Amino acid sequence: MLRRLVAVAAAAVVAVTGLGVPENAKAAPAKVTDPVPMIELRTPAGGRFYTLSPREAAGAVSGHGFTREPGQAGYWRTAPFPGSQPVFRLRGGSGYLLTASVSERDALVKNGFTDEGTAGHLWSAAQPGMQRLLRFSKSGEWRVAVESRSAELTGQGYRVDGPLGWGHAEWIRAGAIYFGTFNPASTDVIAATKRVFKREGDFWGGVRDFSGRDPAVPQNTQGWTGDFSHLSPSIGFYDDSQPATLEKHISQATGAGLDFFQFYWYWDTGRKKQPERFEVSLNAFGAARNRLDIDYTLTVCAHPWGNLGIPKEDFTTVADEFIRHFRQPNFLRANDGRLLLTLCDRRGIGSGSDADTREFVSLVRERTKAALGEDVMVLGYWEAMLDPTAPERWGTEGAYCGVRIDHEKSYARYAATLPEYLAKGPAQFMRCAAQNFDERPRYPHLIADRSKIRFYPDQTPELFADVLSKLRKDIAGSKRISAVDNFVSIYAWNEWHEGGIIEPNARDGCRYLGIIHDSLGLRGGTGC
Template sequence: MTRLIAVLGMVLALAAVQAQGIRWDFAEGMDGWRVGRHVEGLRVEDGVLKGRVSGHDPQLISPLFALAPNYRHEFVCRVRVSRVAGQGQLYYTDTTEGPYDGFDAKRVRGFVLTDTPDWQIVRLRPFWQGEKRIQQIRLDLMHGNDCAGVEFELDWLAIEEVAEGDFSNDRRWDFKGNRHDAWTVGAAGWLVSPYLAMTGRSTSWVLVTVRSAAPAWAELSWLSPANSGKPVIPFLVVGDDRAHTYSIPLGTHPQWSGEALQLSVQVVPEHEAPYDLQRVELAAKPHAEADVLCPYFGPAEYPNRVGKRNRMLLRLDNIGHAPASGMLHFRVHDGAVHRLEKDGEPLLSMACVLPADFSETYEFDVLSQTAGDAVVTVEFQVGGELRQRWTAKAMAVTAAPAAPPPGSYVPEPKPAQTDYLIGSYYYPGYGTNRQWREMALYAPWTKPVLGYYDEGNPECIDWQIKWATEHGVNFFLVDWYWEAGRNHNEHWLDGFVKARHKQHFKWALMWANHNRKGTHSREDWIAVTERWLEKYIRTPEYLTLDGKPVVFMWSPRNIREDMGGSAPSAELLALSDRMARDAGLPGIVFYAMNQGGQAQLAQEGYAGYTTYHWFGNARETSRNSRFFAYKAVVDQAADNWDRTAAACDAAGLKFLPVADTGWDARPRHGLNTFVIYDRSVAEFTRHLKDMKTWLDRRGEKMFVLGPWNEWTEGSYIEPCSEFGFEMLRAIRTVFCTDAGVSDDLSPQDMGLGPYDFELNLGQMRQDSWDFRGGQELFGWGALMYLADLRLTPAGLAMTSVGRDPAIRSGDVRLDARAYTALEVTMAIKPAPGEKDFAAFFWGTTFMPINGEANVSCPLHADEGMHRYRFDLAQHPKWQGTLRRLRFDPIQAGDRTITIESIKLVPVAKP
């Protein structure tokens, strides 16, 4: 009876909560709140909930309640912390089932505490109106590798309803001074519209007009009455101090439901430069005017030599939704010293035709008689009227250094003298032209001195060894990929074995084991270790620490979760060590990466800890976590090294600090990434000096630089057209005793190379692909769960090795509305099952490939060659500019697929 009364009381209490919101003030104890993990000493003192963070992921879990969610709810708490470390998160759920008590990564909202020792109020709109009910919340006040030791206090927490303003029928708002009477200013400078009394079905575009004095990252967000959350579409604002209208397609976004209840806009210029938001408009169509921009005009390569044909490029973008046509007129300053040529002929002008929402790169040669800066100006004219004028970044033309005679091999390195052991991560993803195509299309101003090269070429590797060792870099930690018995991206390692200068350099494995769940096992681990012993760690060039070969592990957590805990993970590390000793080596030493919990890592047998990047708190403490300056990384690095080193020292782990080399992954991910801007030689040098001071203070000599060559992720220091050799010279200047100016001898100076792949950039306008005859992949390649991808006379053949195999196109630039369907001709053996199907996915300029933008087609249950048609014209997401295509030929594994052709079917002409 007592139990029944208690349950009845809880039901009545929950019903009241559902009507009134909920508040916990800890006046009579902990109010049912409990520790999820990584919190110790949780208690209530004088009506305040107090505790201490003990790991990287502290969690406080509420008692059960019942709340009917709506968009007016706001989570509020009064909190005080001893220091800020990482972003906070609020999770919510309607269940307690599942591996994480019902919480998951889909239902979470982030927030950042203010860096103050005083009490502060956190307000957070969860926008959970798409949920049926809310039963429990979880509060993570911070998250990150350096938050252990933070003391916190919670005075109270509440879920409240905020007042709703009047509904507006407006569709256009003109701003003055970045303000509008009907819009409010929210957190982090977000401008928030009134609630909209309208349907959005005929208004699937938002037009935003902005003028900014510097490049800016802007975001448009909306609130839907049907779905939880506030989806965000980022877009880039040009920093030329001219007004531009940006057409944002809500209709292509996977979370667009057809209605917008509210809009929000945020503009974050570099270094908080002034900007002017002029207009926001809901529209049925994009802004139908051409708008030609120049994101880059300057040298295409490095070095540029006297008497040579030095390449300059002009990149133009038409961000408008009407074609642009005109003439480009060129003028070179100091024409007696420099002259321009195109295809061997003097260059004065050329035609410019840019389709809507399209980019084009124009290249020409600069010939210089003497050393100096070549400066070029171009005017864009339409009908004889000047529309735009751009001046190129100066091309520094220099005399070539003394070089061995043409035809000689890469000179023997002359390693710089240093007391420090300096490494850098190496990403071996450039054994084909795929990622180089991304670079050439989206960041052509960052061309390596080696060109768009084949990294498996031993000659290229010898140049890398020469440049690295002559500037103080002693070793690479090479990303290594193995998943359930399958290796890939070994181009660089296979070439390194054949390199002539390898004796000057060291390297070690960094197992990038961000694999599928369930792919770590004891049997697989034995196979991995046998491969290490057979192919890598016995070689004299392999890096040893404390006399043992070292292996770096990207994700200890993946091993732990697959193996069922820390104890079996420790057994695997011990097994590798034993296998190495049985093979005559002194063992293997393991370094953990990226995921904190140093005490647990030490228990599992790791000897040290490091990370792949080192952004510290820069993302969490910047105004926008997706757009911040490299200076913010440098400013916070030393304090973050200190905190992580202290956690490692306490656990008995060696801490290997990282000096980061930046991040801007737009070439690979478009705007589905974050951007660190203003990475400069000066800031990188300051970062290195801080590292040297930090190491010297601790009496240590070893550290790791961020990636050497993550070109498509914007993390690189290898010589290139953007920085020349200056990033490497900064390392030499700070850490080497013979810190004089190094030469910048290049392959071009010796008549070596070129090492470039054929990029076939014209394929981005291709809309049909015939693979018969086995001549060309046209940019298509395996995405996942495929093996043995190959060209045959019958077509593109492959074997599915898991559920959901897929191929992916290269970059394309095609107007979706110009096509009505996709046709694929293919055969599958053994025959598909009766319920199996193929699927076609697409991504656009503003929408990554996702599950909302796809069309499926049933498969024939025989082994014959069939043409499958995927009707696209009526799909609501089939609009905008296509950027990438994906095709899943079948859902099952253990099938051989042969694709004759893939074709987009044009809309019939009237």
């Protein structure tokens, strides 16, 4: 079979302009250990081109007229690992060919093919939950697909050339927003609780009152009806400044297949550091014994009120604070190896102007490059989903899509319009799902005006599952070229005052984690 393939392939070789050795073959981002999507492109002449590098794929489209095919040709590793085998990419004729055979590679090179190096790495033997990646051919065109597509492709006239190795048909990386403020340093909540509810030192004020799960605190739902027992965490009303609390959260999250936490990150202009209530929670994560079981990133909330903005004179100090986190081995990276930083609000960065945002983002990148030799990917917030000019104006690569309570007042409509919303996003963005939004526990001590309380009146677990299923479908058929194309940000792990809660609770147990696990097809665990 090899001789026949070599003869056919050699006859098809013509003069074409190649793209050179793929970026990932030159310097594989070895710090990315999760499988990443194998991107499939069509060449102008009708051949197929495969790469794990979003940058190379984007260059092929913009500079050589290639087009992005929908979906992925499995999920591969960018660097060798125990039990792996390399797969090589060769250029010949109007297409590109992948092979795991050294002898086939060498024979094809002798017959006029160009060796473009290692395309990626697959498992050399069968593994649980994986499929074989096969190469198919038809009239000088070579394709790669998971084995479950064999009938489809042979029905189109392709023949099976043979296996390349074993890999995942899909690999979604899901994480959750983490709101670290349930601790004794939350003086604003403690003061408001004392003023309205007359209790001392209670940083769970409002949540505890609604829940009805604390025998020492009578239920007080301020006239709203319903079962609010979900407002009691399964592990009890905790202190998230304690590493033991974060250890429990990490175990719960990873048990459902979650990959990362997105810590809301604020700046206190008076302290010249994080507000203490957020600092102690993030420090507790850093002290958790199982912290390396999960990745984390920072989501910068530079609000234009109070002391929560980032003035220009603090830009360098803030950038250096980020670098301290970037040094951690479990800081979240995009599929191309870049450190991933997101913005939840940029209106308080400097004056809030586009120019100040660009200056801040540029400084973070420059100082990180100087200190670590690393590149940073910065994603803007929801506004960049609605305004395609925003990422360029801000100096960011794209967006993460955020919560939409101010745009969709009905959760059913939020679920129904999600595909349309996703289609409007920039080429590079991190998909997201809001489990719920309900700030009634903030009334009246934190929000005194009842008319300003926002919540979804029609959220259900079934609709949340529908949202996640739509995200999974959107990823599976994606035509984007993005280094975070398989990432999903979930709102939220523990926004107890604001209703986004996937953390196990007294009413639902692990139900929402189970929905995430099953709807997104996450690996490991059961959701509880």
